[in-house]
Amino acid sequence: MTKTKLKMATALAAGLGLAGPALAEGELNIYNWGNYTNPELIEKFEAEFGIEVNLDGYDSNETMLAKVREGNTGYDIVVPGDSTVQIMIGLDMLAEIKPNEMENFKHMDPKWVDVWWDPGRNYSVPWQWGTTSFTVDTEVYTGDINTLALMFDPPEELKGRINMLNDMNDVINAGLRFRGYERCNQNPDELRDVTEMLIAAKENWRTMDYSTIEKLTSGDVDLSQNWNGAAMRAREQRPTLQYAYPVEGFTGWMDNVAVLKDAPNMDNAKLFVNFIMAPENAAMISNFARYANGIMGSEEFMDAEMLSAPEIVMPADAPTPDFVKPCAQEVTDLYNRIWTRLKQ
Incomplete structure (x- = not known):
């Protein structure tokens, strides 16, 4: 490590309440969603602090949670969705690292501080936030795209050309919205209706896969349930693709950086948490993943197209995104049974 970098690391470590410069070396092991981490961000962090970063990927909150619950994974950083943060806090899996006392917390947008999954931000900071709806090729389908009917009762030109996320909550919640039912639903008649609707709709789906970008850009499908940044x-x-804001509603979410309680490189993990709250670094994440980030001042470092992209800037008449809180266990059990039937 150069003297300049050592001084930077020492100053930042002091600002975070860390022990000293010897901590700004070694490794950092990050477990994040696949294709979601800007390589240039990692290179910048490594260069500034002399820390070697190892990156591993997962495809769902459930996959990450199952892996981490086994223990002794060697991971330091995880990036759980909002409800999964709350679950992991409840299971005593996350370190209370107090991001709200770190130097760069001053850049946090106040609306993302007192969030229901981590009030006051004692455990986590924003990574990216966005919405889950769907993308459709408007050259293939020329009608109104802002309805969930395109996934569940599609026109002829889209039948057999649809990809759904391989995600229980995203699929079932979309079905509940299409039918006009509440989320975290345990009404037996309504759940029976949604189950039958989903099973019938599946006949028109080609795949259920998280690789939405690849599915769409290869021409394998013409419509995919999707996240706005991936869209x-x-x-x-594929310029003819358009992101929908269905009148029936759609999901809002935030992925958050958190540190595992058994992180082997705890102090390096804290350095990384503070690092990504700097506006220029938060912008690097957004410029790669194509989502908003929750850090004030990051806009001036963002690619110009991010500031006007229809997938990022919602229309004034779009419904308010629905941030779905975790359901009770008995509801989750009902959903698991529906999901098992749908996947048969």
């Missing part, structure tokens, strides 16, 4: 990345390669 933007796909549109950059």
Whole structure:
């Protein structure tokens, strides 16, 4: 490590309440969603602090949670969704690292501080936030795209050309919205109706897969349930794609950086948490993943197209995104049974 970098690391370590410069070396092991981490961000962190970063990927909150619950994974950083943060806090899996006392917390947008999954931000900081809806090729389908009917009762030109996320909550919640039912639903008649609707709709689906960008850009499908940032990345390669804001509603979410309680490189993990709250670094994440980040001042470092992209800037008449809180266990058990039937 150069003297300049050592001084930077020493100063930042002191600002975080860490023991000293010897901590700004070694490794950091990050477990994040696949294709979601800007390589240039990692290179910048490594160069500034002399820390070697190892990155591993997962495809769902459930996959990450199951892996981490086994213990002794060697991971330091995880990036759980909002409800999964709350679950992991409840299971005593996350370190209370107090991001709200770190130097760069001053850049946090106040609306993302007192969030229901981590009030006051004692455990986590924003990574990216966005919405889950769907993308459709408007050259293939020329009608109104802002309805969930395109996934559940599709026109002829889209039948057999649809990809759904391989995600129980995203699929079932979309079905509940289409039918006009409440989320975290345990009404037996309504759940029976949604189950029958989903099973019938599956006949028109081609795949259920998280690889939405690849599915759309390869031409394998013409409609995919999708996240807004992935939708933007796909549109950059297939310009006729358009992201829908269905009148029936859609999901809002935030992925958050948190540190595991048994992290082997705890102090390096804290350095990384503070690092990504700097506006220029938060912008690096957004410029790669194509989502908003929750850090004030990051906009001036963002690519110009991020500031006007239809997938990022919602229309004034779009419904308010629905941030779905964790359901009671008895509801989750009902959903698991529905999901098992749908996947048969």
